[in-house]
Amino acid sequence: xxxxxxxxxxxxxxxxxxxxxxxxxxxxxxxxxxxxxxxxxxxxxxxxxxxxxxxxxxxxxxxxxxxxxxxxxxxxxxxxxxxxxxxxxxxxxxxxxxxxxxxxxxxxxxxxxxxxxxxxxxxxxxxxxxxxxxxxxxxxxxxxxxxxxxxxxxxxxxxxxxxxxxxxxxxxxxxxxxxxxxxxxxxxxxxxxxxxxxxxxxxxxxxxxxxxxxxxxxxxxxxx
Amino acid sequence: xxxxxxxxxxxxxxxxxxxxxxxxxxxxxxxxxxxxxxxxxxxxxxxxxxxxxxxxxxxxxxxxxxxxxxxxxxxxxxxxxxxxxxxxxxxxxxxxxxxxxxxxxxxxxxxxxxxxxxxxxxxxxxxxxxxxxxxxxxxxxxxxxxxxxxxxxxxxxxxxxxxxxxxxxxxxxxxxxxxxxxxxxxxxxxxxxxxxxxxxxxxxxxxxxxxxxxxxxxxxxxxxxxxxxxxxxxxxxxxxxxxxxxxxxxxxxxxxxxxxxxxxxxxxxxxxxxxxxxxxxxxxxxxxxxxxxxxxxxxxxxxxxxxxxxxxxxxxxxxxxxxxxxxxxxxxxxxxxxxxxxxxxxxxxxxxxxxxxxxxxxxxxxxxxxxxxxxxxxxxxxxxxxxxxxxxxxxxxxxxxxxxxxxxxxxxxxxxxxxxxxxxxxxxxxxxxxxxxxxxxxxxxxxxxxxxxxxxxxxxxxxxxxxxxxxxxxxxxxxxxxxxxxxxxxxxxxxxxxxxxxxxxxxxxxxxxxxxxxxxxxxxxxxxxxxxxxxxxxxxxxxxxxxxxxxxxxxxxxxx
Numbered sequence: 056x057x058x059x060x061x062x063x064x065x066x067x068x069x070x071x072x073x074x075x076x077x078x079x080x081x082x083x084x085x086x087x088x089x090x091x092x093x094x095x096x097x098x099x100x101x102x103x104x105x106x107x108x109x110x111x112x113x114x115x116x117x118x119x120x121x122x123x124x125x126x127x128x129x130x131x132x133x134x135x136x137x138x139x140x141x142x143x144x145x146x147x148x149x150x151x152x153x154x155x156x157x158x159x160x161x162x163x164x165x166x167x168x169x170x171x172x173x174x175x176x177x178x179x180x181x182x183x184x185x186x187x188x189x190x191x192x193x194x195x196x197x198x199x200x201x202x203x204x205x206x207x208x209x210x211x212x213x214x215x216x217x218x219x220x221x222x223x224x225x226x227x228x229x230x231x232x233x234x235x236x237x238x239x240x241x242x243x244x245x246x247x248x249x250x251x252x253x254x255x256x257x258x259x260x261x262x263x264x265x266x267x268x269x270x271x272x273x274x275x276x277x278x279x
Numbered sequence: 280x281x282x283x284x285x286x287x288x289x290x291x292x293x294x295x296x297x298x299x300x301x302x303x304x305x306x307x308x309x310x311x312x313x314x315x316x317x318x319x320x321x322x323x324x325x326x327x328x329x330x331x332x333x334x335x336x337x338x339x340x341x342x343x344x345x346x347x348x349x350x351x352x353x354x355x356x357x358x359x360x361x362x363x364x365x366x367x368x369x370x371x372x373x374x375x376x377x378x379x380x381x382x383x384x385x386x387x388x389x390x391x392x393x394x395x396x397x398x399x400x401x402x403x404x405x406x407x408x409x410x411x412x413x414x415x416x417x418x419x420x421x422x423x424x425x426x427x428x429x430x431x432x433x434x435x436x437x438x439x440x441x442x443x444x445x446x447x448x449x450x451x452x453x454x455x456x457x458x459x460x461x462x463x464x465x466x467x468x469x470x471x472x473x474x475x476x477x478x479x480x481x482x483x484x485x486x487x488x489x490x491x492x493x494x495x496x497x498x499x500x501x502x503x504x505x506x507x508x509x510x511x512x513x514x515x516x517x518x519x520x521x522x523x524x525x526x527x528x529x530x531x532x533x534x535x536x537x538x539x540x541x542x543x544x545x546x547x548x549x550x551x552x553x554x555x556x557x558x559x560x561x562x563x564x565x566x567x568x569x570x571x572x573x574x575x576x577x578x579x580x581x582x583x584x585x586x587x588x589x590x591x592x593x594x595x596x597x598x599x600x601x602x603x604x605x606x607x608x609x610x611x612x613x614x615x616x617x618x619x620x621x622x623x624x625x626x627x628x629x630x631x632x633x634x635x636x637x638x639x640x641x642x643x644x645x646x647x648x649x650x651x652x653x654x655x656x657x658x659x660x661x662x663x664x665x666x667x668x669x670x671x672x673x674x675x676x677x678x679x680x681x682x683x684x685x686x687x688x689x690x691x692x693x694x695x696x697x698x699x700x701x702x703x704x705x706x707x708x709x710x711x712x713x714x715x716x717x718x719x720x721x722x723x724x725x726x727x728x729x730x731x732x733x734x735x736x737x738x739x740x741x742x743x744x745x746x747x748x749x750x751x752x753x754x755x756x757x758x759x760x761x762x763x764x765x766x767x768x769x770x771x772x773x774x775x776x777x778x779x780x781x782x783x784x785x786x787x788x789x790x791x792x793x794x795x796x797x798x799x800x801x802x803x804x805x806x807x808x809x810x811x812x813x814x815x816x817x818x819x820x821x822x823x824x825x826x827x828x829x830x831x832x833x834x835x836x837x838x839x
Contacts, residue, residue, distance in 0.1 A: 068468065069468070070416070070464075070471050071471045071473065072465025072466070072472070073466070073467075089733045089768040090765070090766070090768035090769075090770070091767055093671070093767075093768065122764075125761055147673075148760065148761050150673075150675070151673055151675030151756065151757035151760055152675055153675070154676050155675060155676055157757075181672060257712060259710060259730060260709070260711060260715065261710065261711060261712060261718070261720070261727035261730050262712045262713070263711050263713040263714075264725065
């Protein structure tokens with residue numbers, strides 16, 4: 056479950072900056088390279104700013120994280136080892152291809168399977184803005200269009216956020232309606248999500264030693 | 280030829296007077312930086328003066344032990360900002376400037392608007408806890424400060440007896456309290472930068488933080504007078520204006536600040552470029568106007584007074600200070616007959632400095648040359664903020680050939696470092712589990728290097744360069760990253776640097792002889808900090824707002 060839909064006794068209201076930083080560290084702690092971990096932070100915070108629990112989705116993905124290798128054949132994108140693709144690696148790669156012929160803004164592509172597909176949306180929205188072209192996203196349970204200005208209907212995001220793993224088609228679209236970004240508060244994190252992301256983030260840290268403690272401060276007293 | 284005709288020719292000439300990034304972006308030079316009129320606190324003061332901001336203190340509830348709360352308001356043409364201050368009674372044994380501290384002499388939050396009593400109560404439950412509490416989107420900064428035990432006690436004692444503090448004591452410390460952290464946008468629940476970035480008055484970097492520190496300075500001066508009055512009764516004195524003005528706010532900072540400039544390449548570029556453009560524009564001036572010559576002499580005199588009061592007990596800084604003082608004498612001597620006949624006198628002075636002065640002296644000369652030229656260069660302050668979000672995007676359409684050219688053009692310094700030499704990989708940056716703060720380890724002596732932070736850009740860029748070996752130049756970066764995603768971090772840096780030549784510190788940040796205080800000094804100088812006083816190679820104290828006006832001085836000007 057990516058959305059904290061049940062009753063959460065103590066949701067955590069983090070700033071966008073805090074969500075981005077925490078998710079970057081957690082992704083790195085789970086084994087992502089630094090460059091992709093930055094993208095994970097971007098994606099989770101982008102979703103949170105639109106009221107979607109991106110941090111929860113990222114956590115769900117990180118709990119079974121293994122780096123993936125993308126293979127592309129006849130505009131079909133899949134993981135070379137047959138598992139579901141990492142949405143951060145896939146999203147970042149699709150964004151990198153936004154103005155290239157191989158990318159989905161030129162002609163439709165299919166994705167065999169991707170985990171936590173909601174995490175693709177921030178990358179596709181950024182790509183849509185860069186090439187100023189809308190993009191249709193279709194999966195067995197629904198579809199929506201990401202507008203050329205990067206906006207997506209909140210209801211569409213909510214529907215996709217309930218999907219754990221799916222196949223997808225991405226195709227050039229025509230603009231459906233003028234989009235405006237709805238203002239909404241940052242999505243809170245459930246207490247459990249926060250705790251687990253913090254645990255992953257801690258894996259990027261080094262336990263203190265006497266040497267490190269001594270080396271970090273002033274060589275003189277602070278009571279002067 | 281008239282002056283205006285000469286000035287018209289100026290713009291096309293500036294390029295010839297620019298320093299190169301290879302000159303500017305070296306640690307040793309960055310670690311010799313001085314505050315200039317483009318520094319962020321100077322920008323804030325200029326704006327507030329120009330816009331006739333008003334200041335008041337609507338709340339002052341501090342008891343005889345110095346415990347309680349106060350509110351300082353800055354009322355601008357559009358918005359009001361309020362510093363909420365909490366004063367505490369801290370036993371000496373709990374006083375620590377380190378991030379490991381859990382209690383402080385005073386704690387602060389910058390409130391966006393006019394706080395209600397309910398806001399103050401909410402903040403009182405959280406702000407004194409600092410990192411362990413939570414603030415909200417109504418707050419823009421969180422900070423704390425510790426007393427200079429010696430000076431604070433001395434000043435209260437003297438004032439309570441109706442006497443002024445000993446000027447020698449004031450000069451030797453320079454501040455009543457030093458901040459040990461000023462947390463800004465998005466930290467501990469505070470409003471994200473994005474929520475306020477469209478506001479004209481906070482567009483320049485760190486304006487909220489500078490206002491926070493400026494109000495803390497006023498709070499400290501008010502607090503000693505308050506405590507002296509309670510202690511001395513009717514005989515107690517107020518600080519005389521000159522003494523009050525001589526007091527700055529100290530700041531004590533460690534490695535936590537050091538990685539900032541590396542983690543924010545676009546900001547670093549914009550800060551450096553604005554400053555360098557200012558220097559180039561001054562050097563490109565065809566003439567020195569008499570009033571500007573006078574202003575330069577005045578700036579030198581002020582600089583020398585400040586340098587005379589600047590003390591350090593750290594061997595590195597003691598040597599640099601001796602060099603600086605000798606350089607200031609050389610500059611004074613050089614100015615005796617300056618400007619000589621001939622064109623571009625500012626440039627002649629600068630070029631002399633490059634051969635005659637130490638790095639400390641050269642960077643001091645830079646600050647001095649900018650000082651008389653507000654009309655010419657102050658507008659460059661508006662170029663110092665950055666849209667960091669846009670710069671994060673990778674241009675996947677870039678070809679491998681173009682990437683290689685960019686690497687050769689901008690990272691030659693990085694590709695030239697021999698990382699097989701153990702001295703060149705001697706350190707590693709990491710985050711401590713205990714306090715989640717940046718630290719620097721000895722790679723060949725301590726465990727933890729497998730958890731290294733990506734701060735040694737040179738080494739990461741070398742790995743990227745190696746990863747390109749054998750690839751077809753016509754291929755795209757997008758394809759490359761699909762095959763080798765581990766180079767994404769370094770590749771982003773290279774693309775950022777392609778259009779921002781001052782984005783990287785062009786040195787090895789994990790070398791055995793690297794000094795983290797050089798990174799800190801550069802950042803602090805951009806803030807406007809003076810009297811840089813290292814307490815180790817990783818820890819430094821500085822002073823902010825020394826000899827600058829107080830908020831109430833602006834009110835007086837408006838009244839007049």
